[in-house]
Amino acid sequence: MELLSGADMLIRSLQDQGIEYIYGYPGGAALHIYDALFRQDEVKHILVRHEQAAVHMADGYARATGLPGTVLVTSGPGATNTITGIATAFMDSIPMVVLCGQVASTLIGEDAFQETDMMGVSRPVVKHNLSVRHPSEIPEIIRKAYYIASTGRPGPVVVDIPKDMTAPNERFEYAYPKKVKLRSYNPAIRGHAGQIKKAVDMMLAARRPIIYAGGGVILGKASGQLTELVRKLGYPITNTLMGIGCYPASDKQHLGWLGMHGTYEANMAMHHSDLILAVGARFDDRVTNATEKFCPGARIIHIDIDPASISKTIDADVPIVGPVDAVLKEMLALVKESKEKPDAEALASWWRQIDEWRAFHGMRYETSPDVIKPQEVVEMLHRLTNGDAFVTSDVGQHQMFAAQYYKFDKPNRWINSGGLGTMGFGLPAAMGIKLTHPDEEVLCITGEGSIQMNIQELSTCNQYKLPVKIINLNNQSLGMVRQWQDMNYESRHSHSYMESLPDFIKLAEAYGHVGIRIDKKEDLEPKLKEALAMKDRLVFVDIQVDRFEHVYPMQVARGCMKDMWLSKTERV
Amino acid sequence: MRRIISVLLENEPGALSRVVGLFSQRNYNIETLTVAPTEDETLSRLTVTTTGPDRVIEQITKQLNKLVEVVKLVDLTEGPHIERELMLIKLKATGSQRAEIKRTVDIFRGQIVDVTSSVYTVQLAGASDKLDGFVQAIGTSGVLEVVRSGVSGIARGEKVLSL
Numbered sequence: 097m098e099l100l101s102g103a104d105m106l107i108r109s110l111q112d113q114g115i116e117y118i119y120g121y122p123g124g125a126a127l128h129i130y131d132a133l134f135r136q137d138e139v140k141h142i143l144v145r146h147e148q149a150a151v152h153m154a155d156g157y158a159r160a161t162g163l164p165g166t167v168l169v170t171s172g173p174g175a176t177n178t179i180t181g182i183a184t185a186f187m188d189s190i191p192m193v194v195l196c197g198q199v200a201s202t203l204i205g206e207d208a209f210q211e212t213d214m215m216g217v218s219r220p221v222v223k224h225n226l227s228v229r230h231p232s233e234i235p236e237i238i239r240k241a242y243y244i245a246s247t248g249r250p251g252p253v254v255v256d257i258p259k260d261m262t263a264p265n266e267r268f269e270y271a272y273p274k275k276v277k278l279r280s281y282n283p284a285i286r287g288h289a290g291q292i293k294k295a296v297d298m299m300l301a302a303r304r305p306i307i308y309a310g311g312g313v314i315l316g317k318a319s320g321q322l323t324e325l326v327r328k329l330g331y332p333i334t335n336t337l338m339g340i341g342c343y344p345a346s347d348k349q350h351l352g353w354l355g356m357h358g359t360y361e362a363n364m365a366m367h368h369s370d371l372i373l374a375v376g377a378r379f380d381d382r383v384t385n386a387t388e389k390f391c392p393g394a395r396i397i398h399i400d401i402d403p404a405s406i407s408k409t410i411d412a413d414v415p416i417v418g419p420v421d422a423v424l425k426e427m428l429a430l431v432k433e434s435k436e437k438p439d440a441e442a443l444a445s446w447w448r449q450i451d452e453w454r455a456f457h458g459m460r461y462e463t464s465p466d467v468i469k470p471q472e473v474v475e476m477l478h479r480l481t482n483g484d485a486f487v488t489s490d491v492g493q494h495q496m497f498a499a500q501y502y503k504f505d506k507p508n509r510w511i512n513s514g515g516l517g518t519m520g521f522g523l524p525a526a527m528g529i530k531l532t533h534p535d536e537e538v539l540c541i542t543g544e545g546s547i548q549m550n551i552q553e554l555s556t557c558n559q560y561k562l563p564v565k566i567i568n569l570n571n572q573s574l575g576m577v578r579q580w581q582d583m584n585y586e587s588r589h590s591h592s593y594m595e596s597l598p599d600f601i602k603l604a605e606a607y608g609h610v611g612i613r614i615d616k617k618e619d620l621e622p623k624l625k626e627a628l629a630m631k632d633r634l635v636f637v638d639i640q641v642d643r644f645e646h647v648y649p650m651q652v653a654r655g656c657m658k659d660m661w662l663s664k665t666e667r668v
Numbered sequence: 669m670r671r672i673i674s675v676l677l678e679n680e681p682g683a684l685s686r687v688v689g690l691f692s693q694r695n696y697n698i699e700t701l702t703v704a705p706t707e708d709e710t711l712s713r714l715t716v717t718t719t720g721p722d723r724v725i726e727q728i729t730k731q732l733n734k735l736v737e738v739v740k741l742v743d744l745t746e747g748p749h750i751e752r753e754l755m756l757i758k759l760k761a762t763g764s765q766r767a768e769i770k771r772t773v774d775i776f777r778g779q780i781v782d783v784t785s786s787v788y789t790v791q792l793a794g795a796s797d798k799l800d801g802f803v804q805a806i807g808t809s810g811v812l813e814v815v816r817s818g819v820s821g822i823a824r825g826e827k828v829l830s831l
């Protein structure tokens with residue numbers, strides 16, 4: 097057997113795990129590891145400008161590919177800088193391994209230079225964390241970390257590595273374990289057959305059914321099975337913000353997404369349904385509105401890999417714990433062989449009702465002859481990229497407009513921080529995707545507030561030539577905050593202005609990129625085309641959009657699913 | 669309703685803090701918590717008593733089960749079980765109080781385990797409400813110090829919580 101130092105074992109383990117890219121930032125406690133990185137070229141390291149961005153890059157990569165991302169940082173401030181990124185991944189169940197340097201084990205507890213209890217600090221926002229206590233454990237710990245991060249309900253795993261564990265002069269036998277032994281961790285591999293049968297019977301007997309799909313469908317790589325089942329049944333489907341793309345948005349059975357800023361028809365159909373098939377969704381408060389008023393006539397079937405997601409906020413009548421792809425496959429087989437068929441008449445009248453709702457609102461907004469509306473920018477981008485781009489976003493009105501008006505037909509293409517709502521996510525996430533998808537169009541639809549939360553990464557983009565397209569829907573305000581202040585605080589705009597904004601064009605140029613400003617409506621299309629045509633350049637497109645626009649529909653706070661504002665004046 | 673949840677936990681550093689952290693993070697109640705190694709040195713046995721509506725209790729057991737280091741758990745209150753708690757209590761004991769205390773200790777089947785001219789130290793084991801009953805019977809004015817172990821529990825009959 098080979099003898100390797102802890103640091104070399106760590107890098108070898110990453111190689112044997114098949115890791116191609118890691119994102120990180122060096123520092124004292126990680127220097128042995130960085131030295132081991134230097135002496136090989138299989139694992140490529142991307143140097144970011146802030147550790148938070150490294151985590152979002154890994155996250156963007158993971159969301160686009162379904163594979164775990166990897167981060168490497170030093171102890172203390174390096175580690176604490178990752179926390180927002182880790183919490184972002186945790187809330188959206190994104191597989192990721194974060195390797196953190198730590199002070200030498202002999203110094204732990206002594207308030208040593210750059211010592212932070214990363215095990216303690218990260219604990220509430222990780223799926224699990226592991227600490228290295230002997231260098232020889234490193235291969236097994238790395239194997240376990242990836243296994244835990246990417247199986248069951250995925251999530252981030254932190255590995256804390258005291259500096260003496262990677263010391264170059266001590267060598268140990270290296271072998272990368274083929275298997276992981278964890279007696280206390282056994283994610284479900286299939287759903288309960290009896291429950292699945294019961295669910296299918298209920299589904300076939302329903303008169304006003306709806307499918308409510310979440311991010312779990314994308315994480316569980318079950319879009320294919322879901323689409324087949326939904327088409328077979330002919331039932332309407334809606335999905336959550338995180339589930340966007342799990343079913344083609346252009347399909348007529350798709351009602352758009354639901355919840356706080358969901359479509360009128362999706363929220364109406366949910367409220368009036370008699371059966372909800374929830375797949376990989378978690379009845380989040382941004383979906384349900386007031387839980388006690390949630391869908392009063394509906395019985396609920398809930399499929400999820402995580403038993404704790406079931407009956408957490410809304411009770412399920414038929415809980416099914418299992419991987420969504422396997423469960424949906426079994427359901428489809430049962431539907432196909434069942435003698436029962438959905439009641440055609442009931443279904444036809446349900447669709448008539450839904451089509452009325454669709455006709456009533458659809459997605460409309462007022463256009464203006466001279467002011468650029470953020471919605472029309474997104475619609476135009478959708479057209480110009482044939483609906484086939486990877487779109488990352490930040491948090492705010494621009495995020496909602498992007499999700500509402502860019503119609504995704506494929507999974508893994510809408511990339512946003514849905515659970516934590518992390519401003520600053522968009523650019524680094526886009527970078528993580530562009531790096532591994534150089535031939536794909538990668539757009540970051542952002543706002544002038546959010547983009548400034550990780551703007552330093554323009555420098556990383558220059559170093560690694562990451563030609564993403566930044567679409568800054570510049571409304572010169574923290575628009576979403578402002579909207580809430582308009583609606584709930586009599587328009588007292590407390591600290592929701594972005595005064596003294598930088599000149600984004602000059603800023604982009606200072607970092608070696610191209611900047612384009614669009615402030616006239618007639619320039620919108622030609623200049624967007626011009627930006628998209630620059631395939632090998634990062635283009636920062638700063639678009640002056642309507643400063644007073646609101647996002648609609650918007651559910652009325654503490655109401656039920658169907659209580660919505662449809663415009664500044666219309667309430668249903 | 670009050671529940672006694674008994675957990676087999678990997679005997680790893682940090683495992684306990686995950687359990688405790690889960691309770692505070694998710695706003696669950698902890699009334700008592702005890703933890704100690706078992707006959708298998710790789711495992712600890714942790715017992716927590718908590719109260720809450722059924723939905724919350726269900727979440728507690730599910731969330732505990734999600735912790736990677738939790739090997740197995742059981743809600744003992746779902747079936748017949750034995751619960752015990754140990755109390756050591758220091759009581760002011762002078763003059764006629766001494767005989768009175770001795771009698772009460774006997775009634776509760778406790779033992780006086782240490783004596784000075786003015787203090788008795790009493791040891792008492794039993795279900796938590798029995799310990800409460802003892803303190804009530806003695807009257808808080810005579811109590812100098814109380815230390816309770818928290819609840820340990822085990823199912824009755826053949827049922828065991830093991831690997």
Ligand SMILES: Cc1ncc(C[n+]2csc(CCOP(=O)(O)OP(=O)(O)O)c2C)c(N)n1
Nearest residue numbers: 492493494519543544545546573574575576
């Ligand atoms: C890190 C972080 N801080 C604060 C917030 C609260 N917040 C949500 S939306 C928003 C405004 C975002 O402004 P901008 O990026 O310009 O987007 P807009 O709503 O104007 O489109 C804020 C401050 C957040 N989501 N994330």
Ligand SMILES: [Mg+2]
Nearest residue numbers: 543544573575
């Ligand atoms: Mg803004």
